[in-house]
Amino acid sequence: MKISAIEIKPGNIIEHKNDLYLCLKTQHVKPGKGGAFNQVELKSITKGTKLNERFRSDETIEKASLDERNYQFLYSDEQSLYFMDTKDYEQISITKELIGEDEDLLTENLDVAIEFYEDKPLKVNLPKHLEFEIIETDGVVKGQTASSSYKPAVIQNNIKIQVPPFINQGDKVVIESASREYVKKVS
Structure with missing residues (x-):
């Protein structure tokens, strides 16, 4: 086109x-x-x-005219990532290089879109927002305000992000997949 x-x-x-x-x-x-x-x-x-x-x-x-298909992430090994087509349940494997550093955002049963060019997978598109649980975070420092400062936190898969002071260990949060920035707390 x-x-x-x-x-x-x-x-x-x-x-x-x-x-x-x-x-x-x-x-x-x-x-x-x-x-x-x-x-x-x-x-x-x-x-x-x-x-x-x-x-x-x-x-x-x-x-390039690409064919986009919906898949669900299943698991990974040393070299490959395995996905299942949500329509016909056929499984495919792709190399880890194709997704790059976004691999650590993949969680079991995550729905993704994979773009194909002449039946060859080219690109894995993650959802815009992803939900994770806070594994570890610092306590609130007295004098901090929610609007002015963020504190470090670790979510599943050992990803480090910045969150507002009111977020505690065990809370579920939504992050933006492209920037890995905090979006909101899940109630």
């Missing part, structure tokens, strides 16, 4: 120079002289190399 170069957004996968690239960052630039362009930072999905490209606003780019 052809899209305008201005429409490229972070997270898009495009076909460029006979390879598939994941868009990491974009910056729309309109100089005082000359035409507008989109400065795009790309990462090759197959090679892992990064590339900075400048696309003029009148250019069109081929956006």
Whole structure:
């Protein structure tokens, strides 16, 4: 599917120079002289190399047509992660490199979306918000206010985050999967 170069957004996968690239960052630039362009930072999905490209606003780019399917995370071993298709219960395994550092956010039975290109898994999309239990946190320091300061906490899978002072050990919280920041306390 052809899209305008201005429409490229972070997270898009495009076909460029006979390879598939994941868009990491974009910056729309309109100089005082000359035409507008989109400065795009790309990462090759197959090679892992990064590339900075400048696309003029009148250019069109081929956006990779991906097939997104819903899966449920089952378990992992040293090299692979195992998922089950929620429609036909077929299991697949993917390498840990595909998900990268987001692997520690996976919990048993978590629903994810996996994007495929020609039946090859390319990208694992986690839900925007995830719920975790606070395993460990410091006590409240006298004089702290909920609006001005946060304290360190550890959630499941030994992930360190910052939480408001009113959060205690054993509380359930929602975090944003992309930034790993506290969103709210689950009542």
